[in-house]
Amino acid sequence: MLREYSWDMTGYKPKSFPDTPDSGITRYMAERIFQLEPELPKAENINDYILSALREKDLKYFSFFLHHYEPQLNNRIKSFLGVDSGDQYDPERFLDIKLSCREAMLQKLPDYAPEKGAEYATYIYPFIRDAMLRFRMGEEQWSVSSLTSYKMLRTMAWLYHNTKDAIAEFSKKYNCDLALAEEYLKVVRGIRNQQPFFVTEQDEDGEETGEDVTRDYSWNYADILWDGIQAEKVRKAFEKLNYREQTLLEKRLAICMTCGRVGSWKNRPTFEELAVMFEGSSASGAERAYRKAAEHLTLLLVENGGIHAVRLKQKSKTKRKKKIATAVYEYQADCDGEWGEILFDFENGTGSIVRLADWDTMISNVFAKRVIRYLLNCENDRLPKETMFAFEMYE
Structure with a gap:
């Protein structure tokens, strides 16, 4: 028409x-x-x-x-x-x-x-x-025959992670028998073995209104774990961590490194509960220890080629009306070697490469572009003074 x-x-x-x-x-x-x-x-x-x-x-x-x-x-x-x-x-x-x-x-x-x-x-x-x-x-890494089936599977995924009896709730919602609901649950469990499948919330019609973690473009431990190619590298890096680091990561990320199951984040322990597991620790101490463990694992994965990572440091900044107008950031490709430098104009949403890390005009350029994208997408009042972020592959 x-x-x-x-x-x-x-x-x-x-x-x-x-x-x-x-x-x-x-x-x-x-x-x-x-x-x-x-x-x-x-x-x-x-x-x-x-x-x-x-x-x-x-x-x-x-x-x-x-x-x-x-x-x-x-x-x-x-x-x-x-x-x-x-x-x-x-x-x-x-x-x-x-x-x-x-x-x-x-x-x-x-x-x-x-x-x-x-x-x-x-x-x-x-x-x-x-x-x-x-x-x-x-x-996503899996497919179904229709959008209707896709919606029903996502509803079952949400019920599976957020209710006590997903089969009964699904049967009630779609007015179907329990056997059909059980088949949908089997499919959902099969999908979870291919990639994470979380849903954050639902609207009044039962449709989810938030994004799952499967499309997080920053590095995510669960995502890499379920990538068949990277799984072995993750396990080898994980084995090099000490007991406390392994426990903090498994508990907080709801991941079992033995069987590979990713559990519901809704029931994962809080930092207060993690602190109780390690006597003498506080909630803030448990959180710091968890972040150090995640950073340690990241560095081990960088070493074995599982991921790439970038260190960032804010070198200088200028403010206008209480907001950062411009800033200079230094970055380090794969957390090693000579630092590069990038000038940001946050008012105009631009980033200019002043000096590439390691003076590399090929590989380091990819890291620089990733840094520009990362910082331009940060809220102005949340721009980091120093941080590290990782990603799985080159652009």
């Missing part, structure tokens, strides 16, 4: 973005990709743009709608992902999801019936959510 529509954007163009050739798509760009200039024709309600698109068969009004709807769409995607900052927020992935949502919105436009009383933003919401779920379904 869209073949009947034109899409003439003569006189309008996307708003320009800061020139960031080294860092690629930034968070600033990903969240403003639908912004247009010059000023758009005014409308009393953004739904009027959709009505004009339907009436005149011209999709430029759909673009006008997206210009105003974009902040709301950004928030929907962030809510779905369950993250708002840090290395988990990958601008390129965010943009890919957003474009998938736009495609769904566009395909459903001719079916919108304004006479039914709902505004387009309300009408399109379930299709946006399906687009996000379909995108994530395509990312």
